[in-house]
Amino acid sequence: MKNGHLINREISWLSFNERVLQEAMDKSVPLVERIKFLGIFSNNRDEFFRVRVATIKRMTKMGSKTQKLIGEKPESILKKINKIVIRQQERFDVIYGKLKNELKKEQVYIINEKQIQEKHHKFARDYFHQKVLPSLAPVMISKNSIFPYLKDKSIYLIVKLINKKRREHSKHSLIEIPTPVVSRFLVLPSVNNKKHIILLEDLIRFCLNDIYSIFEYDTAEAYTIKITRDAELDIEEDMSASITEKISKSLKKRKKGSP
Numbered sequence: 001m002k003n004g005h006l007i008n009r010e011i012s013w014l015s016f017n018e019r020v021l022q023e024a025m026d027k028s029v030p031l032v033e034r035i036k037f038l039g040i041f042s043n044n045r046d047e048f049f050r051v052r053v054a055t056i057k058r059m060t061k062m063g064s065k066t067q068k069l070i071g072e073k074p075e076s077i078l079k080k081i082n083k084i085v086i087r088q089q090e091r092f093d094v095i096y097g098k099l100k101n102e103l104k105k106e107q108v109y110i111i112n113e114k115q116i117q118e119k120h121h122k123f124a125r126d127y128f129h130q131k132v133l134p135s136l137a138p139v140m141i142s143k144n145s146i147f148p149y150l151k152d153k154s155i156y157l158i159v160k161l162i163n164k165k166r167r168e169h170s171k172h173s174l175i176e177i178p179t180p181v182v183s184r185f186l187v188l189p190s191v192n193n194k195k196h197i198i199l200l201e202d203l204i205r206f207c208l209n210d211i212y213s214i215f216e217y218d219t220a221e222a223y224t225i226k227i228t229r230d231a232e233l234d235i236e237e238d239m240s241a242s243i244t245e246k247i248s249k250s251l252k253k254r255k256k257g258s259p
Helices: 007-024 031-059 065-070 074-105 118-135 202-207 244-250
Strands: 108-111 138-141 155-162 170-176 185-191 196-198 219-226
Touching: 007 031, 007 074, 031 074, 074 108, 118 185, 118 202, 155 202, 185 202, 196 202, 202 219
Parallel strands: 108 196
Antiparallel strands: 138 170, 155 170, 155 219, 185 196
16 A cells, blocks of 8 residues: 555544544533543643654654655654644643633633732742742752753743843743642632632742842743653664553653653
8 A cells, every 4th residue: 555545653643632632622521521631632742752753753863764664754754743733732722721711600710920819929928838849949050050950741940030230140040840749739718709720830930039039130030841851762663562562661761861
């Protein structure tokens, strides 16, 4: 059979994950389950990049022989993957926005650090100092320092402390979000029967001044990043092993994989 009659397995897998996204759109599915489907979609995609995309990227360095193994140039497959993933992420964002609106109808609000009401300030700061701050280990970053190792699956805040008068004195820092020991979500006290939920990284953004009070700066910016590392599979084995076998073996190798 000609290659034109075949669907590349990476593209086929993305189509499968698209169906998970469709479940999150289905209004006949309970709201809580639809939110869970968004989480499943994201976790599936992360694993796809760790295992499949990482392998294809390494194939690009092996020359023309890989085309015989997979039926087309790995560079071509990567372009197709990127195009589909970008489209799926745009769709994800739209669905997430709609689900947030549906949660509002149930008097549940997902907020960020700029939306915390004044009546919640004390509770948020007390929780931060008691539960979160002891688990934080901010690392200052400079041109002369060795950039810290970033762990697979971990979420970080990249922080910039801006000195408006002396820009050259602006500083950069890295904070690992302590999700292994602190819940990713904080439910704030109800107000007028309304529930407000804030992500852990947004709570940390709210309390940045409490972390960096010893530094001179005017404003602070903080951006969330998540690291996905190469699972470091053997390429020849990868072409024949099942996805379950590949993922199982890759878990033992992942800690040192390339980002």
